[in-house]
Amino acid sequence: MNRKTFVVAMRPNSKLIKVAVTVLIAMTFALVSTSGTAYAAKKKKVKYGQIEISTNPGGFPLKIDGQAQGDTSQTVRVIELEPGHHNLEILLPGGGRWVRDFDIERGRKVCVNLNYHPKKFTVTTSPCPYPVNISAPVSVNDGDLITFTSDVAYSGSKPLNYTWTVSPAGARIVSGTGTATITVDSTGLGSQRVSATLVVDDGSGDAMCRQNAQASTTVVGRIPPPVECKSFDQFLSVAFDDDKARFDNLAITLQNSPDTTAYIIIYAGRSSRTGQADMLGRRSMDYLTTARGVDGQRIVIINGGYRDADFIEIWICPPGAKPPQPTPTVQPGDVQPARERTRPRKPRRPRSE
Known part of the structure; x- marks a missing residue:
C-alpha cells in the first residue's frame, strides 16, 4: 500500500507533486523575505561611528570635545561617537598638547596612533646683547676731519652691519660709511658739537642683536686773523x-683802498737841525693833500724820534x-743837531762874460 502510494506520488502528472513544488517555492520565498528583513533591521540599528586611539607610550590624558575620556594606552581603545564634527585632544608631558579635529561618519571608523618623542633642546649661548663704544676727540678746530671709531665686542659668527648718522645737518661723512670707523668734515661748524650715532646689527632680526652708541666732538670756531697794518714803504729822505715819487705811489694806493689810513712815521737824523722831523711831516702832508688831493683825515703824521739820518716809514x-x-x-741824548745859520749866505757873483 505504501509502496504504491509512493509510486503514485512520483508520477509526473500527479497533483501531489504540484502541491509539493508549490509549498517548497512558498517556503523558499518566506525564508528569503525573513532573512532580508532581519539584515535590514540589523543594518538600521547602526547609529554611531568609531574612533580607535592608541599612543606609544600610553598613559596620556585624553579629551574628546572637551570631555575627559581617561588615559590613552598602547593597546587600541575604541570609542563610539555620534556622526559629526569632533575634537580630539591628547595632553602631553611638559604642558604639550596634540589636538586634531575629525568628522565621524555613521558606521565608519577613524584610526589614530600617536608616537610621542620628547623634544631634545640644545642650549646655545646667544652673543647678544653686546657692548658698543665709540671713541672721538674731545674737540677739533673748524675745518679739521673728525674720526669716530667704534669698538664692538660681538662674539657671534655673523657679519655685522654698521649704520652711521651724523648731526648737525652741515656735518658730512667723507669716508668709512658702512664700516667701524668714519671721518667727518667739520668745515663751517665752528662753535657747534658734531654727534655721530652708530647702529650695529648682525642681520638676525633679534632686537637684542641690534645695539647703538653715540659720541660727540666740539668744533672750535676759527679765530679770525688779527687786523694789522702793513708796511708800504721806507726810505732815507735826501x-x-x-x-x-714815493708819496705819489701812496696816493694811488689810498685811492684804490678807500677804507684804509696811511701812517707816516718820520725820524730826524742824529745831526739834523732841530725840528727836522716836524718840518718833513708838514711838507709831506701838504704835498699829499694839495698836490695829490688825498683827504687829510686819512693821513696820520707821527714824529718817530731819531735815527742816524732823516728817515720815513x-x-x-x-x-x-x-x-x-x-x-x-x-x-735823544746822543743827538747833535746842526747849528742854525746866523748869517744869510752871500749871493754868488755873476760870471763875467
Whole structure:
C-alpha cells in the first residue's frame, strides 16, 4: 500500500507533486523575505561611528570635545561617537598638547596612533646683547676731519652691519660709511658739537642683536686773523723830489683802498737841525693833500724820534688795526743837531762874460 502510494506520488502528472513544488517555492520565498528583513533591521540599528586611539607610550590624558575620556594606552581603545564634527585632544608631558579635529561618519571608523618623542633642546649661548663704544676727540678746530671709531665686542659668527648718522645737518661723512670707523668734515661748524650715532646689527632680526652708541666732538670756531697794518714803504729822505715819487705811489694806493689810513712815521737824523722831523711831516702832508688831493683825515703824521739820518716809514692800516709804533735807533741824548745859520749866505757873483 505504501509502496504504491509512493509510486503514485512520483508520477509526473500527479497533483501531489504540484502541491509539493508549490509549498517548497512558498517556503523558499518566506525564508528569503525573513532573512532580508532581519539584515535590514540589523543594518538600521547602526547609529554611531568609531574612533580607535592608541599612543606609544600610553598613559596620556585624553579629551574628546572637551570631555575627559581617561588615559590613552598602547593597546587600541575604541570609542563610539555620534556622526559629526569632533575634537580630539591628547595632553602631553611638559604642558604639550596634540589636538586634531575629525568628522565621524555613521558606521565608519577613524584610526589614530600617536608616537610621542620628547623634544631634545640644545642650549646655545646667544652673543647678544653686546657692548658698543665709540671713541672721538674731545674737540677739533673748524675745518679739521673728525674720526669716530667704534669698538664692538660681538662674539657671534655673523657679519655685522654698521649704520652711521651724523648731526648737525652741515656735518658730512667723507669716508668709512658702512664700516667701524668714519671721518667727518667739520668745515663751517665752528662753535657747534658734531654727534655721530652708530647702529650695529648682525642681520638676525633679534632686537637684542641690534645695539647703538653715540659720541660727540666740539668744533672750535676759527679765530679770525688779527687786523694789522702793513708796511708800504721806507726810505732815507735826501731830496724832496725823491720823496714826492714815493708819496705819489701812496696816493694811488689810498685811492684804490678807500677804507684804509696811511701812517707816516718820520725820524730826524742824529745831526739834523732841530725840528727836522716836524718840518718833513708838514711838507709831506701838504704835498699829499694839495698836490695829490688825498683827504687829510686819512693821513696820520707821527714824529718817530731819531735815527742816524732823516728817515720815513709809510704804513697802510685797515679799519680796526692797531697803529704802528715808532722804532727810533738813536737816543735823544746822543743827538747833535746842526747849528742854525746866523748869517744869510752871500749871493754868488755873476760870471763875467
